[in-house]
Amino acid sequence: MAYYQRKISIYPYPRLRTSLVLILTLFFLNMGCSSEENQTLSNPNTLAAGQNSAVGQQSKTLHIAVIPIQSSQAQAKQLKILDEYLEKTIRRKFNIHVQPDYDTAINLLVTEQVQIAYLGSLSYVKAKQKNPNIEPILAPINKATGRPWHTSMIIANSAHIKSVKDLTNKRFGFVSKSSTTGFLIPWVELFKKEEIDPDKTFSEVQFLGSHDQALEALIADEVDAVAVQQEAYFKAQSENKLPQAKYVKIWESSPLPTDPIVISSKLDQKLIYSLKKALIDAPNAIVSVSGAEIVGYTLVDDMNYEPIRQLQTKLDENTPN
Template identity: 35%
Template sequence: MKKSLVKLWPVAKYYLFSKNRVLILVVIMALLTTNCSGIVSKKNHSTVDKVSINYKHNLYKLKIGLVPTENPIEQERMIKALKEYLEQSVGGGLEIASQSKTIGRQTTQNTEEIENRQNAIAISLDFQIGKSYQQIIDLLVQGKLDMAYLGPLSYVEAVDRGAKIEPLVAAIDKHTGQPWYRACIIVKQDSPIKTLKDLKGKRIALVDKLSTSGYLMPLATFKKLGIDYQHDFAKVLYTGSHSKSLAALEDGIVDAAATNISSYFKEQKIGKLTRENSRVVWQSAPILNFPIVVSKKLPPDLIQKLKQALISSPEGLEDILGIESAGYTLVTSSDYASIEQLRKELNLISVPAK
């Protein structure tokens, strides 16, 4: 400020003794305004302050694993719609990138808006279809997944191996209106196989030793009937997915395929199997549907938002494990106690419970 006055003095001195005193004042004030505009504007309360606010988003990049129940191309197709829905629903449509906003007088409404955005949650989902049921379980045990779609048997296996996960929801089956499904064994319509005992000496496709409907439930029934699946069949083929088991039956590679009713219905729509050329030779009692699980390490508010988004999912959103769903319902770990008990009875526990 002092330097500015020193620079102004020659000008003032020049005009000091002139008759036009008004001109002197105008020149000085104009120059003062130019050089000290910061001081003037600070005292000018009528000026609109431009406050730049950086909205802090709680951005979570979640890794989601899927057991390979269906054809991977089909699962990839179904993932797209679910991914878009969850990211939009949980994130509330907020832009992930930070942004700024110009505001005038600070109001209660502005404050609330800022606080809401600073506390907002945004998610980015990365889905991974496992090469096997075992791979997804391994990743959960290692803490490398934040969320997963598991079968009931693979869920209890993961927990027993130490995975820190909890079930959120299970799909409601469109055909039953209930959150359960049935395991089944399918044969060709003209097959001589009429009962499960007729399977002796035949070729059968099982899905995976961690599959509930493609292994556990048929195995339990075989044991009750005195069928030794390791010795009584001409061939046991582990295909890795329900769609591959049904394809093996379609192509005549096996005489029977263990799967579930939902996968069988789906295959009738997209594959060669129809009600005219195939039939169900056996089906199980109801099994609680596949649980969607999350890591217990996730923040409680994020878990709650994911749970709410799934429960509120719109009609027609396909479940990416192949079930034709009519929404989701809440489930807890105790809901799968019967699967754990059956697993113990069949002596399928290969690792100590933790």
């Protein structure tokens, strides 16, 4: 099988027996654990104290790294709006940049060159393993589900593929090895449930960099099927880029935690508080850096991403070096 290097070659993957549904149970049980802090953030007396204390901390610029999710031009426009909102609300200077790939965003946060990052679930887990002084604080609430979870999907050109069984000898596109919905989950689910060996099944594998780029490659007929997050698929559909007569969803995962906003725990706690408050109170059109439709943010912590950590651990245990 040819591995196309825009990208990173992928490795043989032994069968996993971990139940995705079982380990995700922990995620859903834990989503209710932050309700008390949510109530605190909505208390006007407490909020005033937190907001005022952060106003005095204006000496340093806060740097934010963002993983590439949509086209660079669209994402840059959205980040400019977010930058202006945060600077006005928190009264601090912000420097927000989309990074060229997932791993660059991870490394910037791990090495503390940035203090805040918009990461995927798997990229957060990888970053936490390298630097324990980071933590997730918020995750978006998906408009489609009304909850802080989404799914991974495999979208295919229906002229060549009608179901997962038709993937043999086809060209397949992932997003990044650090992408949850664009790599980890579909890879595990493909092998575990359908017993597909990518080395023997696909004629070519590409890693395409972002969810938008993966769908663009599918539309351009550079690949026959791609794994992407639910939001990217819905967004492309709403823009009439994926007509139902030509493209078909052939697989969808179990629910997964949405991508977190991650911070260095070395930041002043009052500043962290103000950041949470600002983003929870922000208009929906401002806070969505991915272009996906969301209905706000909810508080999360490390335990919300334990299911992803368990899957990644199982993957690493069964992958040869």
